[in-house]
Amino acid sequence: MVLLPYLDIICRSVAVYFFMTIALRVFGKKELSQLNTADIILILLISNSVQNAMVGPDTSLWGGLIAALALFIINFVIKKLTHKYKLLGDLLIDKPEILIHNGKLDFKTLSKLDISNDELKEAMREHGLEHFVDVKLCMLEIDGTISVISEDKKHLKQTHYKRKHNHKNLRK
Known part of the structure; x- marks a missing residue:
């Protein structure tokens, strides 16, 4: 089945998205509006380290596009859900x-x-x-x-x- 490898990429991308969301919440990166050199290096290294976790052995254009699409969709869904469900918003979104x-x-x-x-x-x-x-x-x-x-x-x-x-x- 042709869709099975892409389903794997989608599942991996969603898992990485949730891991990164939780990690940023735990480590308290409230200063994301103004990054310094160390923050930029960290972001670049993290993106490089999780790339293979998302796409696995598939380094094709379609594999990368499917991973990016999965990230955009999960981000959109999470934003909608945090607006609809206060408890989820309290868990994921920082407060003033x-x-x-x-x-x-x-x-x-x-x-x-x-x-x-x-x-x-x-x-x-x-x-x-x-x-x-x-x-x-x-x-x-x-x-x-x-x-x-x-x-x-x-x-x-x-x-x-x-x-x-x-x-x-x-x-x-």
């Missing part, structure tokens, strides 16, 4: 995190997300704020941006601070 509420920093969340004081202050400055007490709400959004809302309406801006992956403070 509150960093500052009414001028009070959430140190537990900041530590968990590895957000430095300097990074937080940079986001506040981009929103025209200097002091933590001026912040009504500061959140790490699911796309890796930090949103800041102040009590003073004149400081509201439409800018977003993109998190940098390098969290180290370069103090001497």
Whole structure:
């Protein structure tokens, strides 16, 4: 049967898709909106390492196209299902995190997300704020941006601070 090898490619591709989704969720890659060199290298190496797992011995054009089509379809289906079923969405999609509420920093969340004081202050400055007490709400959004809302309406801006992956403070 001609379709059997392609069914194998589809099953392998779907398995790799779920593995990568779970791995990214477990390892907490919230910073995907801004990748550094190490992240790009990792993505390239992972894509190369899972290629054979998806297509097996079939290195033909059709094998690659079937694998890509299976990935597009499963991604489309997963997006539809996460919108329809809240529990599945909760498992697969990150949630926004509150960093500052009414001028009070959430140190537990900041530590968990590895957000430095300097990074937080940079986001506040981009929103025209200097002091933590001026912040009504500061959140790490699911796309890796930090949103800041102040009590003073004149400081509201439409800018977003993109998190940098390098969290180290370069103090001497």
